[in-house]
Amino acid sequence: MPLGLIALAIGGFGIGLTEFVIMGLLPEVAADFGVSEAAAGWFISGYALAVVVGALGLTAATTRLPRKPVLMGLLVLFIAGNAVSAMAPSYELMMSGRIIAALCHGAFFGIGSVVAAGLVAPEKAAGAIAIMFTGLTAANVLGVPFGTFIGQQYGWRATFWAISVIGVIALVGIATLVPRLDRTGAAGAAAAPSLRRELSAFRSGQVWLSLAVTVLGFGGMFGAFTYIAYTLTEVSGFDTATVPWLLVLFGAGLVAGNWAGGRLADRSIDGTLLAFIGALVVVLALFAWLAFSPVATIVLLVLMGAFGFGTVPGLQSRVMRYAAEAPTLASGANIAAFNLGNALGAWAGGLTIAAGLGFTSPIWVGAAITVAALVVMAIAAATARRTAPLAAEQPDATAPAAPPTAPAPAAAH
Template identity: 40%
Template structure:
């Protein structure tokens, strides 16, 4: 396997851990700072805000530098600000450092997606991107449970010291393993800041942002409430939740590779339609089987797998839509994923407020995934009418 892709996967692991471990150690942070859990949860929202701000901004202002140097810079930011987060003395400094730690997230995956596609053999671009995202799936499978264990039994600060050091390890892996062709000068007219911004003048750009922000909300409407669902509706004990999350992570691991293969085989747009459609069907099935404890295990794996097939196809759709602005488009996609996270969690929680049960967010998720599929169909029609058939 290409060592450059492994280096990018290390980055996915580090970023996945810093984003998702927070959910598991939130009570520990609240106790340590003597604040309530809702106040501690602001650390989740502020990170997402950092991703949304940093994804397009850092890509634009580093566009004249080579991709390898940009990736090194982003992982240096990751290392520094996660380290500062680990030693921050109060809530205010934690919020600031957490926001700053979110800035490199989207830009890394944006630049990394383009680099991974360049490193791939022709026709294997989406599969190469899926290798980078393997790090994110491994974070959910093993890194997050490990980080949560350290946070519970020792200190949440130790968890983020480990995460910060993973950033340093990624920095070294990129420096030594990313090939020289990823370090070539990219200071061309195509990378000029104003030329890149022209991407957002196209309706296709905003259509893709809508596809991702709405469609992936289906995944987050489900996973945001999975713990209370399997306990309150499925009848599992609370100590079974880590096993449920491992099954979700294992499903995501396989789904990521399936999505990459699917996108290279039938085209990214068609793969996205298929992924959103199967996600919607799976979420409906989760709703009707949520009270069955055995099905809780089964559906955790399959929903994680089918939902995460969506990542590589969407990244390739973004890259293919943005000649000369590929990194900006891919980074904007990461910002859109985080918008999907916010929308899915917020809208998914509305039926719970009205007493419809902790399995009701899955129906909200099914609707959002269906809308994602419909919007992707609109995108497919756009390709048919406006581009050559070999790009469909």
């Protein structure tokens, strides 16, 4: 395994921590700045919106630049944003730090997916992307417990200093371990791409279908997950103190699903996506039905994470496959789609709770949205088989070979 993938995973881990760690620190941050919990919640919402902007804007702005220096520059931005957060004397400066750090999120995973795929043989591209996203899944598992522990022991600002140090380690790792890649993904001198060429990727109907699957697939999972704490305590009967540990189990499912999804997608991207999305529909429906059972809840919570996040390597690889001549911006767009899906799911689930339908209603909504993702994925797979059967089945289509191959999800994530 190329050591450059480890450096990319460390960068993904640090960026993932920045996104999730604030959830365990909101009470301390709100008290320090003298703001309401709702106002502090904008540190989460504002971050997510900035991820979408950065995934598209920064990726488009850097298309003419070599990818390795761009990744290093994004990490410098990440380190600066977290340092601003750590030192912020006011709510406004803290928000600025969050936005600065978020801008690099989507672009890092989008460009990093292309770089990761270029470090290995074409038939191993999805697995390489999965390794990079392992950093993000590990951040899901450790983010809230890590941030809460550090914040309680040394103050919440120490958490952001620690994340800044992780960023420095990732920066050094990428500088020393990731080779320069040309436009074909091979090590060598970087060619000069163009924004027009990158935009041409969006002429492909398969790219748009893949982005739609990302939005709907993650919209379904996060429709259920956003309000999971209420489901666990009010329906399943768990004590509030056990919720963080249950979320660690969910995160363990993410890690396992990401690994399995990457390996299986290297064999058949569309087959893996259809299987995982279909399984997620079943898991969400069972979860909504059996949420009153603590044992069933634990099992289904882990499976929800596994099948939900197991789609990430395949979705990111699929977008890159059908944007093979210009994968960078399309890959970044897929990361933006992950976050749009998160917002869609949270919004839809919130509507059902506000309507008085109970705390299992977001899970039913998530199942319905995931059914829509399955339908779109089936249409995409059928269309691909009709128009280019060889390209639809061969995983080496991610390589920009002769014409008839985000992040990718990120997401969120």
